[in-house]
Amino acid sequence: MDLPVLPELRFHIAAPDVADAAAIAAVVGDPVRAGILALLGSGPHCVCEMAAALGERQNNVSNHLARLRQAGLVRASRHRVDARWVYYERDDAACAAALDRLGRLLR
């Protein structure tokens, strides 16, 4: 590790602005929401499909989907034939932007 030769304390360092990056990671940092994002990586799915695949109750999945929607990571639209089904898909641009923000923190 490359350290200063003498222990010179550097107290002038500005606090980095990481609120957005931490918020993004907090959204992804839940097993159910991460599972939803993984499922949506292979195309759109409706709520009941994801609830079954994840072994979670439907309203719980719906709650997490609301958080993901609020974060802009997913979009919702109703099925054209049977509009009772709500299909979700990832917002690829938003996900790429989120990953880029995390990359500026970890790279």
Added chain:
Amino acid sequence: MDLPVLPELRFHIAAPDVADAAAIAAVVGDPVRAGILALLGSGPHCVCEMAAALGERQNNVSNHLARLRQAGLVRASRHRVDARWVYYERDDAACAAALDRLGRLLR
């Protein structure tokens, strides 16, 4: 959105394994820990420097550093001249692996 023409429910989908990715995001998804990682992006720092920069108490920063250490994202070593100071640096390989894992979820 590319949906199935008829609403054919696909209940055979396997639950994706996202426990590790969610755990990584949960570690990063705290403002203090994200701030620590951002500070360590510009080289090693000792605990009191980071506590001052983040406006957090020293033992609180130490607690978060323990979580980051447990996740393998940072390393600690004592200063050669004055071994009271503990300097932390990022584990670049581990951070790259963590980012890669998040990329497989968001890309």
Added chain:
DNA sequence: GGAACATCTCAGGCTGTGGTGACACAGTTG
């Protein structure tokens, strides 16, 4: 219209987690 269905919303309970204070530990200085 009414019944059935998929989904959404939200208050309430509960658990996990962050911040704090007190103390322990390691190292330096005199």
Added chain:
DNA sequence: CAACTGTGTCACCACAGCCTGAGATGTTCC
């Protein structure tokens, strides 16, 4: 040795977040 400094650990408390149940909303079918 004792005093001091920087850091680590841990119990405790408060708060935020997750899960659940009940009801509401939007849609289709009879």
